[in-house]
Amino acid sequence: MGATGTTLPASAGAPEHRASVITRFFSRENRYLPPLFITLILVVGQAKFGLLESFSRTALAIATSMILDMLLARLVLGKWPNLASAYITGISVGILIRSPAFWPYALCSAYGITSKYAIRWRGRHLFNPSNLAISAMLLLVPEYIAALSIQWGNDVWPLIIVWILGALIVWRVRRFHITLTYVLSFIAFSALRSLVVGDSFLAEVAPITGPMYQLFIFFMITDPRTTVKSFRGQCLVAFLVAAMEMVLRLGGSINAPFYALTIVGPIALAIDIWRRSKATPPVPVAAIAAR
């Protein structure tokens, strides 16, 4: 979660007149689908469960994210950005961190957006912006923030609804295999951890029933801008994130999923970019920068 919705395919430039409005809305070309869904989660979650620290803090995260993205895109790339990406970064920060203070929301958004422009290789940013930002905040200012820990109430229905809707969205944007691979890996690693540490399997698998993981698996690890290109590669990376997370969990890391993605994601992406650059002729600088 953090970069954008989906990458447009080559044919996406022409309008699909025959498709109905609903079909187009739920098409994978609609890069606003994930942000809309996250917004829906946010509004319903806040109304029903008090998911956020407050709307104003989330608004601050979103505003910081969008304003900084406009400034840096103009300054660094010389163009105005599509703000869907910044919106997702901001709203992710607003949902996923919890702090009684306001400034962490602005600072976290600033970390995410700035990293997009400051840490680039061959024209692409390597880190998922909100993931890197949250990891940095958890490492640098843990006194003031925590990752989302609030639950979806105490019955199972909100959980089921989020899972169904989330699965539908990522399926529509052709990333369901990433989520599925990660979930299956997490469950398998939970069983393994249970054997290793002696705690019950249910205790080990419990975290994935919480909302933080649902946002993580549906929107963060599936981010098109910071995942590798191939189907197999994406599955492999999802598995490696889960594996890294298990290692971190065995070391008692509470925020293991964020750290695991921060470690594995950029390495995998860098390797992917390097391999592809070897296999294909060089691309003009302007085209790279436009990505």
Added chain:
Amino acid sequence: MEQAVKPSRTVQIGLAIFFVGLLAAPVVYKRYQRSEASSAAKMSKAQALSRYGFYLQESSKASGIDFVHQAPTLDVKLSHIMNLVASMGAAVSIVDFDRDGWEDIYVVNSKPGSRNALYRNLGNGKFRDVAAEVGLADVNLPGTGVSTGAVWGDYDNDGYEDVLIYKWGKPELFHNDRGKHFTRVTEQAGLPSWLNANTALWFDYDNDGKLDLFIGGYYPEYLDLWHLKTTKMMPNSFEYADNGGRKYLFHNLGNGRFEEVSAKLGINSRRWSLAAVAADLRGTGYPDLFIANDYGVSELYLNEGGKGFREAGKEAGVGFSPKSGMTASVGDILNRGQFDVYVSNISEEGVLVQGNNLWMPKPGASTKAIRYDNMANTFGVELGGWSFGAQFADLNNDGFLDLYVATGNVSLDHGRSYWYDYSKIAGGNQAIISDAANWPPLEGRSLSGYQHKRVWINDGEGRFKEVAQMVGVKDVYDGRSVAMADFENRGALDVVVANQRGPLLLYKNTVAPGRHWIEFQLEGQRSNRSAIGAEVRVFWAGQEQLQQVSGGSGFCSQNERRLHFGLGSGTAVDRVEIRWPSGTKQTLAHPAIDEIHNVEEPL
């Protein structure tokens, strides 16, 4: 579409510097703060007195107090998380049980077979445990459960404070026989045979002149924690649990008997209550009831003319964001003549930063409705670690209420934390979290242990400053219950802290010279004789401060009934207005300062 350009080297370097600067900023700021705090912590007593106006000296042993709390040991099915599920029980309350004019201390114990203590104030700075002599020691017999707190109130208006000892087990009501002995009257009073409570208070909800009793359950009352049939007895959510103990409201019938009326009067809740406070929050003349709940939202029961209660937590803004409420205290922190409410919660670095709540009434509150803003962050009283009991009190007699917060949950192995395992289970669905068998074993690890306490002094202008280390509060026991009293009748509030599996601490207070005070000892005539619920407003030097006589507040605690007001450099009090629970209003013109005033309700 606009053509993107490759950024110049200057822009790239500038961007890198900006990013590194962003990352470094909070680290640099934290280092600066730490170095300031570190140098301040080395302050001498004289420096602290000069700078903050008071100093707290731990004096329990020197005062003859040698009480050490022993924790409950519950059913063996919970042995893997025993220190977690049995992490409460230490509690303290203040009373002048023999009416000799010196405040005494009652402290409870929680191991089956352990004894509670009643420290009689000898008036010379020393205390002596007389619990066994008066019949209040041996109340934790195996099979009867264990004490978790005690609240004092003169339920029969005979002039002597009686005591309810609430328990995980059989609650006990003792009648005070003229300060010489206590007689057990539990059955005659009609109290339930078993409950698992962590909060209780005396208040006269219908202002009929007889004290009523509220008891808030934590674990469900149908559980005998020593003989569990199932391990499915934990909260069914970390934040929305509704499978805790029921609430009781006992209406005083006046003949030594009580009638349970909670459902009839609209109090229906199975949240996991840890604290409650009653106060007239809206100026209706009737006390409202604020309940702080663990694993969920707080509840605010508005008193509808003594005829019923209406839960208005969401409507008032205090019942929306679920946290881990562990204390409920009221105080008029800006001298506005209104009560603010403080609720303690959990803050643990990078794991769970709930923050404590300071609920301050929004402008425009009326007798019909009241809304609150959480101002804890703005006022600087938000981050208090794993906060338990908290009390407002003017510790430095500067005319503004300060805040003492006991902190720390389970201190076992120093270097090993249970937080990782706790976070696993806390986020899980109800089927997982509600079964103790799923909870990973504690294995001697700490959970927010060895924490420093918070003593926040109020500048009266909207900021509190944390000074615990500087003013002598350096203990790191697992603090639970805090109570305040002027034990030497000299116009300075001392602090008593009950610690889980730790000693009872008595912090004697030295206040810098030149700071004045006034105290009021009230006795009701038409109102309940303890005067619980009476409000006193002191007007001096352009200030107005409101306090009330409380029948229990904080976490499992009760302050002295006497009301203490610091006056700062004020050399005179303009007037004092007392509103008795009966509705009678009384004004005292220009009462002498630096004195204790005994005031009887006019008939």
